[in-house]
Amino acid sequence: MHIYVKNNGVTLVILAIVIIVLMIIVGVSLNSGLSSADEVADDRTGTELSIVEQAVIEQYTLLLTENQDGKIATKILEDVSLEDDTDRPSTLIGTRIANVSTLNSYGFNQYLVDYSNIDDMKYEDYYYFLDESDLEELGISDNKSDEEIQNHSYIVNYSTGEVFDTKNKKYYTSKDPIYLDGTNSKINTETYNFTDE
Secondary structure (H helix, E strand, C coil), rough: CCCCCCCCCHHHHHHHHHHHHHHHHHHHHHHHHHHHHHHHHHHHHHHHHHHHHHHHHHHHHHHHHCCCCCECCCCCCCCCEHHCCCCCCCCCCCCEEECCCHHHCCCCCCCCCCCCCCCCCCCHHCCCEECHHHHHHHCEEECCCHHHHHHCCCCCCCCCEEEEEECEEEECCCCCCEEEEECCCCCCCCCHHHHHH
16 A cells, blocks of 8 residues: 655745745835825924914914004114014014025025015014024923924914924925925915914
């Protein structure tokens, strides 16, 4: 009596095919996981920028309520903080940015306000740099969820509502989505009237 044993082993070709299929599945899984992490980071940054924008809107509304808007700004050669900018309305918190080269040095390359006619610029038309103490003065440090925002600095414009995160190089305004590299796809010189909404 002979017993025949059937060889059910896996050939090298089948093994190679299985390994390739598994590598494809792992690659697709990793790629979707990484893009999900990027989307979460973008969503968090967008939320932080919108919180800063809301504080800017509140300050601009306060400026309008107190009838302090429309005041022609004194000329400055270097960036100047609120305590040294004596004629500036106190609602415009932060360091007033003197020129375009300062904006560019932070990676903020395209913006809505034109600095070319500095003689007629109003205080609210300038861009302002907000550091940790400025954010605190705006009330953005009262709770734990705002701690991440405190680790950033921002460039804002009170009249247009623009916010630029200098750390992440992200631009935000409620009229447009977030753009990478400090750019805004539509450039114009319109100011944004928050009282219309």
